[in-house]
Amino acid sequence: MSPEKLDGLDPIIHSRIRLAVLSILVSVDEASFNYLKQTIGTTDGNLSVSLSKLEEAGYISIKKTFKGKKPLTTCNISEKGRQAFSEYVKTLEAYIGFKK
């Protein structure tokens, strides 16, 4: 996505990976780091950075636990994140509707 004029779009969500993360998390109870990585098709590093930004903004919460002896990172969307995502989609839809 080219970073042209943002037109009121939330800059935190306005990135492919962060948008993908929120799109997935609005549809599930919780998702693991591995699931997000496989579903989005990104690298560990890029996903980690994106998750940290979303967590800093209070859009998602990250839980680190253990599954047996392996570390397990799971994410879920917060109410603030759900609202921000909904606003983001509404802005996009309004933009398309306005153009038409």
Next chain:
Amino acid sequence: MSEVNANDEIRFIREMIERTKEITAGSWMFFLVWGIVAILGVVGMYVLVYLEMFSLIWLNWIVFVAVGIVYTFVYAAKMERRKEVKSYAHKITTHLSISCGIAFILVGFVFPALSLYTWGLIAVFISLITKILVFVMGGIYNWNLLKWCGVIWWAGALGMVFLHENYRSLLFVPLILIGYIMPALVLRSMYKKQSEKNVT
């Protein structure tokens, strides 16, 4: 932002949401196991009828269904431990499967035991419940093959009504093969492709 970009973003969001609705990879095992259990149950029942051991027919079904239930619980617990995501679609199908499972037991064992209807109607009711299970699952996962399998079960239930009650359960065999085992095999092949993709 251009209109093309806005449309592209909406399409991208939809695509990501759709991916969370992909049918759980290991689900094929449940379809396959219950399909085999039902076919073995029908075959066992007709063998007992042929041997004129009518009193053992209930036991035949209880044994096969119990094996299916035990296997389902063990396999579901194993899948739960491995699961990477808890999707709403999976949550709905789990509740739907439990509801239909309980309905199968009530319709197949409890109600006939209470003499609410004759054993000849069991196959018809079981087919109707299977139709609901398969068709709704097809709707949740947006999988047309399952929806059509649901329609086949519905047609089968209707067809059974016109058969003599002694032969109704026989119609189960083609119904299970087409409406249950066939989607299980398709799912299995999808699962294998998905696993290969994840490895590469």
